[in-house]
Amino acid sequence: MTSLQGKTAIVTGASSGIGKAIAVRLAEEGANVILAARSMDKLAELEEKINGAGGGEAIAVPTDMALRESVEAMAGKAKAAYGAVDLLVNNAGQMLSGTVRSGKTDEWENMIDVNIKGVLYGIHAVLPHMIGRGTGHIINIDSVSGHEVTxxxxxxxxxxxxxxxxxxxxxxxxxxxxxxxxNISPGMVDTPLMGARSVDRKILDPENIAQAIVYAATQPPHVNVNEITVRPV
Structure with a gap:
């Protein structure tokens, strides 16, 4: 298995839920983590927690994934701090009104801007650098909703x-x-995005998704884990 010690990772949507769990776990594995999200207060708390734990370092960078300039500035700070970006975890996402009949066009645009454009902006900000170095890993957090529609x-x-x-x-x-x-597709996870929905079984913890990230990221360089779907039993 490949070590993450000393590697540099960007985690978007890092202020809570899955992103927070991913950032903590990557730092535990020795990676230096750029924490990207809009909520600076939450990012600052997480930055302090990680930097006090004795693993990899953390730098909080307020970022709006819907704005290309903001994403590029965040990636630039990562490169300035550590010289290279080894891992991008595109985790930031919005789950708002999902029906067409609702007519909530502002919510549709929000999801498109963050869930699609934000992913592309993140990739665009690091990909030339990774290709130039001949190494790097892009991990996109998808959803089982990317396989099925209700x-x-x-x-x-x-x-x-x-x-x-x-x-x-x-x-x-x-x-x-x-x-x-x-591409990692989680099923139902206990995060703020889930809201107050009632379920009749044990659902996934954010740490379960973080473990899938570590599994994919620590494979030998010639091994590319293309797709992981993680569902509750």
Missing amino acids: KTSTVYSATKFAVRAISMGLEKELARTGVRVT
Whole structure:
């Protein structure tokens, strides 16, 4: 297995939920983590927690994934701090009104801007650098909604199908460049995005998804784990 010690990782949507768990776990594995999200207060708390734990370092960078300039500035700070970006975890996402009948166009646009454009902006900000070095790993956090559609998830699922398509196409684009691409599709996870929905079984913890990230990221350089779907039993 490949060590993450001393590697540099960007985690978007790092202020809570899955992103926070990923950032903590990567730092435990020795990676230096750029924490990207809009909520500076939450990022500052997480930065302090990670830096006090004795693993990899953390730098909080307020970032709006819907704005290309903001994403590029964040990636620039990562390169300035550590010289290279080894791992990008595109985790930031919005799950708002998912039906077409709702007519909530502002919410659709929000999901499209963050879930699709934000992923592309993140990739664009690090990919030339990774290709130039002949190494790197892009991990996109998708959803089981990128595989299936319910009557209440039409628009949200459309954005997550897009993330999966981006992952699949990018993996083919980057064949033999040394840059790996992984698409991870969580099922129901206990995060703020889930809200107050009632369930009749034990759902996933954010740490379960973080473990999947570590699994994919620590494979030997010639091994590309393309797709992981993680569901509760």
